[in-house]
Amino acid sequence: MATEVEAPPKAADERVRATGSASRLLARPELGALVGVVLVYVFFAIVAADNNFVSMTTLASILNRAAPLGILAIAVALLMIAGEFDLSIGSLLGFSGMAIMLLISPEDAGGFGWPLWPAVGFALLLTALTGSINGLLVNVTKLPSFIITLGTLFIFRGLTIAVTRSLTSRTQLSGIDEVPGFDLAGTLFGTRIELLGAKFSITIVWWVGLVALATWVLLRTRTGNWIFGTGGAVDAARNVGVPVSRVKLALFVTTALAAFLVAMLQVVQVNSADALRGTGLEFEAIIAAVVGGCLLTGGYGSVVGAALGALIFAMVQQGIVITGVDGDWYQVVLGSVLVVAVIFNNYIRRKAATR
Amino acid sequence: MSAQTDEAVLETRRLSKYFGSVIAIKDISMLVRPGTVTCLLGDNGAGKSTLIKTLSGVYEPSEGDYLCDGEVIHLHSPRDALARGIATVYQDLAMIPLLSIWRNFFLGSEPTKGWGPFRRFDVKKAKEITRDEMGKMGIDVRDPEQPVGTLSGGERQSVAIARAVYFGARVLILDEPTAALGVKQAGVVLRYIVRAKQRGVAVVFITHNPHHAYPVGDHFVILRRGQVYGDFAKADLGLEQLVQMMAGGAELENLAHELQREAGDDAELREAVAVLEQEVKAVAAEPVVVERRADVVSDEEGRPEG
Ligand SMILES: Nc1ncnc2c1ncn2[C@@H]1O[C@H](COP(=O)(O)OP(=O)(O)OP(=O)(O)O)[C@@H](O)[C@H]1O
Ligand SMILES: [Mg+2]
Numbered sequence: 001m002a003t004e005v006e007a008p009p010k011a012a013d014e015r016v017r018a019t020g021s022a023s024r025l026l027a028r029p030e031l032g033a034l035v036g037v038v039l040v041y042v043f044f045a046i047v048a049a050d051n052n053f054v055s056m057t058t059l060a061s062i063l064n065r066a067a068p069l070g071i072l073a074i075a076v077a078l079l080m081i082a083g084e085f086d087l088s089i090g091s092l093l094g095f096s097g098m099a100i101m102l103l104i105s106p107e108d109a110g111g112f113g114w115p116l117w118p119a120v121g122f123a124l125l126l127t128a129l130t131g132s133i134n135g136l137l138v139n140v141t142k143l144p145s146f147i148i149t150l151g152t153l154f155i156f157r158g159l160t161i162a163v164t165r166s167l168t169s170r171t172q173l174s175g176i177d178e179v180p181g182f183d184l185a186g187t188l189f190g191t192r193i194e195l196l197g198a199k200f201s202i203t204i205v206w207w208v209g210l211v212a213l214a215t216w217v218l219l220r221t222r223t224g225n226w227i228f229g230t231g232g233a234v235d236a237a238r239n240v241g242v243p244v245s246r247v248k249l250a251l252f253v254t255t256a257l258a259a260f261l262v263a264m265l266q267v268v269q270v271n272s273a274d275a276l277r278g279t280g281l282e283f284e285a286i287i288a289a290v291v292g293g294c295l296l297t298g299g300y301g302s303v304v305g306a307a308l309g310a311l312i313f314a315m316v317q318q319g320i321v322i323t324g325v326d327g328d329w330y331q332v333v334l335g336s337v338l339v340v341a342v343i344f345n346n347y348i349r350r351k352a353a354t355r
Numbered sequence: 356m357s358a359q360t361d362e363a364v365l366e367t368r369r370l371s372k373y374f375g376s377v378i379a380i381k382d383i384s385m386l387v388r389p390g391t392v393t394c395l396l397g398d399n400g401a402g403k404s405t406l407i408k409t410l411s412g413v414y415e416p417s418e419g420d421y422l423c424d425g426e427v428i429h430l431h432s433p434r435d436a437l438a439r440g441i442a443t444v445y446q447d448l449a450m451i452p453l454l455s456i457w458r459n460f461f462l463g464s465e466p467t468k469g470w471g472p473f474r475r476f477d478v479k480k481a482k483e484i485t486r487d488e489m490g491k492m493g494i495d496v497r498d499p500e501q502p503v504g505t506l507s508g509g510e511r512q513s514v515a516i517a518r519a520v521y522f523g524a525r526v527l528i529l530d531e532p533t534a535a536l537g538v539k540q541a542g543v544v545l546r547y548i549v550r551a552k553q554r555g556v557a558v559v560f561i562t563h564n565p566h567h568a569y570p571v572g573d574h575f576v577i578l579r580r581g582q583v584y585g586d587f588a589k590a591d592l593g594l595e596q597l598v599q600m601m602a603g604g605a606e607l608e609n610l611a612h613e614l615q616r617e618a619g620d621d622a623e624l625r626e627a628v629a630v631l632e633q634e635v636k637a638v639a640a641e642p643v644v645v646e647r648r649a650d651v652v653s654d655e656e657g658r659p660e661g
Contacts (some may be wrong), residue, residue, distance in 0.1 A: 216475075220475045220476055220478065221474070221475050221476050222465040222467060222474075222475075222476050224476070225458055225461070225462055225465055225476060226462075226463075228451065228453075228454055228458065229451050229454065229458075229462045229463070232451035232452065232453045232454050233449075233450070233451045233452065235449070236447070236448075236449035236450055236451055237449075237451065237462065237463070238413075238432065238433060239411075239413055239433050239443070239445055239449040240433065240437075240449050240462050240463040240464075240518075241432075241433050241434040241437045241462075241463030241464060242434075242462060242463045243432070243434060295453075299451065299453045299454070300453050
C-alpha cells in the first residue's frame with residue numbers, strides 16, 4: 001500500500017555501531033542512582049511490608065526528609081562537578097538560620113528587632129558573603145577546597161555559637177511566627193500540601209524547581225559548560241578562556257545560598273533556629289552527590305543524580321525508622337548503602353563506556 | 356624599522372619570563388605581522404612554548420613589553436587574548452577529556468541564543484559547526500557527543516586546531532600542531548596556515564619539522580637556550596640552511612666523529628656510524644623538493660593514515 005518512497009538514508013558512517021537508546025541511557029551519570037532508588041524502595045517494601053512502607057504517608061515522610069538534603073545536594077553537586085568541595089555547608093546552614101533569628105529577635109532578648117523581610121535580605125547577604133569567603137580563599141591560596149572549607153566549617157560554626165551565646169546567652173532562638181509579615185513567609189516556606197491524606201512540605205516544590213533550574217543551567221547554558229570544563233581540567237579550561245576563578249566563586253556562593261534557603265525553610269517550619277543545626281549535613285550532601293554519579297575528582301556528574309542520591313538517603317532513614325530496627329544500626333546501613341552505591345555506579349559507568 | 360613596527364599586530368620588546376630561578380626566555384624581541392607566517396624554531400626546552408604562552412596570556416611576562424597594534428598591553432588571562440582575536444593551539448592541546456567534542460570545541464567561546472536570563476548555549480548550532488569544521492580538516496566526526504578523551508591523539512589535535520582556526524580572527528598561534536598528525540591531516544594543517552595567512556591573519560607556527568616550516572613560513576625566528584639565535588626572512592634562508600640550523604649541523608658531525616671513536620673495532624657499529632655520516636651529509640645537501648619530502652618525513656613519524 002505504501003506508495004511513498006522514503007527519503008534515502010543519509011550515508012551512514014561505517015565506523016559507528018548503532019548502540020540504541022538503552023546504551024545511551026546507561027552512559028548517563030544518574031543511571032546508577034535511579035537503579036539504586038528502585039532497589040532500596042523494593043527492599044524496604046518487602047522487608048517493611050507489615051509496617052506500611054508502601055503508603056502515601058511514608059512517601060510523604062521520605063520526600064519531606066529528602067527535600068532539604070536534596071536542595072543542598074544540588075549545589076554541592078554543581079561544585080563537585082567544578083572540582084571543588086564545600087564542607088562548610090552545614091555550618092552555613094546553622095549560621096544563616098541564626099542570622100535571621102538574631103536579626104528579628106526583640107532587643108530585650110538580645111536580638112536586633114528588625115522587621116522580617118529586611119532581616120531575611122540582610123541574612124541572605126551575610127550568607128552570600130561567607131560563601132564568597134570560601135571561594136576567595138580557594139581562588140587566592142590555590143589550596144584544596146577540602147582543607148579550606150574544613151577550616152571554615154569550624155570557623156562558621158564556632159562564630160555562630162559564640163555570637164549567639166554572647167548576645168542572647170542561649171543557642172536556640174524561636175518565635176519567627178510572632179514577627180509582622182510572617183504570613184507571606186509562612187506561605188512561601190512553610191505551606192503543607194495535603195494530597196491523598198498525606199502532608200507534603202513545600203520544600204519538595206522548591207527542591208524539584210531547583211533541580212530543573214540547575215539541570216538547565218548545567219546542560220544548556222554557557223555557565224554549565226564552564227562548570228564541566230573547570231572540573232574536568234582546570235588549566236586547559238583557563239587556557240581556552242574559561243574564567244575559572246569566577247566560576248568557582250559563583251559556585252561557592254551558590255552552596256551558601258542553598259544553605260540559606262534550607263535554613264529559611266526550616267526556621268519557618270519549626271519556628272526556631274539552632275546554632276547547631278546542620279551539623280554533619282555536609283557529608284550527607286556529598287554522599288548524595290556521589291551516590292548520584294558525581295565524580296569526586298570533578299568534571300562529571302548530574303544534578304538529577306544528586307537529587308536521587310538524596311532520595312536514597314531519605315528512604316534508608318525512613319525505612320529504618322519504620323521497620324523499627326534499633327537506631328544504633330542506622331550509620332552501619334547508611335555507610336553500606338554508600339559503599340555499595342558507589343561500587344555499583346562505577347561498575348555501570350565502566351560497562352557503559354566499553355559497550 | 357619604524358615602518359615595520361607600525362604594521363605589526365604583535366610585538367615583543369626584550370621580553371623575559373622567569374620561573375623562580377629558571378630563566379625560560381630572555382630578552383626576546385620579535386614582530387608578528389598580519390598576513391605572514393612566523394615560524395618559531397628551536398631545540399627542546401629552547402623556550403618556544405613559554406614564549407607563545409606569554410603571547411596568549413597564560414603567563415604574564417617577567418620583564419619587557421608586549422605590544423598589540425603598537426600599544427603596550429597586559430593580558431591577565433587567555434580570555435583577554437581571545438577577546439583580541441588571538442587564538443592558540445597549545446602543545447598539550449588544552450582539552451577536557453571527559454567532555455564531548457562539541458562542548459570542547461566551544462568551551463570558553465560558546466554561541467548563545469535567547470535573551471537576558473533565558474540566554475542559553477546554542478547546542479544545535481555548536482554541534483553543526485563542530486561537525487563542519489572537523490569535516491573541513493578531513494576528519495569525519497562520528498558522533499559529536501563522543502568524549503574527547505576517547506579520540507585518537509591526532510583526532511584530538513585536529514579538534515584543537517579546528518577550534519583555534521575558527522576563533523583566531525587576527526592571530527593564530529600553533530604549538531607543534533602537526534606532531535601527532537597523519538600525512539593527510541598534516542597537509543591540511545599546512546594548507547590552513549596558508550589560507551589563514553591569505554586572509555590576513557598573523558600566524559605563529561612552531562614545529563620541529565623543517566619540511567613543514569619552510570614551505571609555509573615567511574619569517575623564521577630561531578630560539579636557542581631561551582634567546583633569539585637567528586631571525587631570518589625567507590629570502591635570506593635556504594631550506595638546506597634551515598635544516599642545518601635546526602639540526603645543529605656542526606653538532607651532528609661532531610656526534611658522528613664521537614661515535615666513530617667509540618665504535619673502536621666493532622665492525623657492525625662502524626658500519627652504522629658510516630651510514631649516519633652519510634645521512635648527515637645528505638641533510639646538508641637536501642634537495643629542495645618540498646612536497647615529496649614532506650610526505651617522507653611524515654611517514655617516518657609512524658602514523659600512516661586511517
Ligand atoms: N612552569 C615552569 N616552571 C619552571 N620551569 C619551566 C616552566 N615552564 C617551562 N620551564 C622551563 O623553561 C624552559 C623552556 O620550556 P618550553 O616549554 O618553553 O620549551 P620548548 O621550546 O617549548 O620545548 P619543546 O620543543 O620540548 O616543546 C625549559 O627548560 C623548561 O624546563
Ligand atoms: Mg614546547
